[in-house]
Amino acid sequence: MTAPNWERATILYARLALGAAFLSGIASRFGLYGKDVGYGNFANFLKYTAEVNAFMPASTILFLGWSATLAELVLGIALILGLWPRWVALASALLLVLFGIAMAISFGIKSPLDYSVFSASAAAVLLAIHIPGRRT
Template identity: 35%
Template sequence: MENSFKVPQLLLRGALGITFLTPVLDRLGILGPIGTGNIEWGNWDNFINYTSTLMPYLSRPMVDVMGGIATFSEFTIAVLLIIGFKTKYAAIGSSLLTFTFILFMTTSVGIQKPINFGVFTASAASLLLSYIPIYKWSIDNLLHKSN
């Protein structure tokens, strides 16, 4: 069967990877301070303050933990998607993580925020990516060829 998804899967992996990586870099302050360009948080404290608005029923220490888990997950998923390693599982994880974001954002700040941030699109695109049979130009493909 001809793999007609060669370029689309590569672009989708890259787009989703960058979509996860840039907010991580933002909240770590690597992209600059808040108020510059399109910086949303600019530092960890601003990110955790925002996260606490999404989880108002959790204590601040628990919000810190949840923010850390989300950040670690986003970074891991970003790297896996960009390099194309365990792509199917990274895409499923991406879809589940973004669906979780949709639930928290919608119940706490309304449906417009996840729409504005493209979270619905990222969740659906991740699910679609998980169904692509071959990830050309990926570590997965290299490992598959060597077997």
């Protein structure tokens, strides 16, 4: 495989991995993996949303849960389809870093590091700055 082919394959891999991760989270919160797998249902997801955002007023949790779900749905689909790659990657990086910061505030820094939230955010930043065909 030539260098440009490796580059394209790597970018595709990162896009598909990030997009699939977003969509998998949505599948879990709606019980598509089963009621005893992951969140299992949206109510359990909202409980987790409240735990991650323990510093936020309880009245914001429903909004945060649905906002995260909508953002992950749109970003996941756009990443997989390769739509607006730079802007979608930047939005993905922002969403992930905000999630990681919320996790760190509520659970300590170990939690987002153990779940590779900042690593995924960094991968999204690399996608955003990637310029096809440019050699580094």
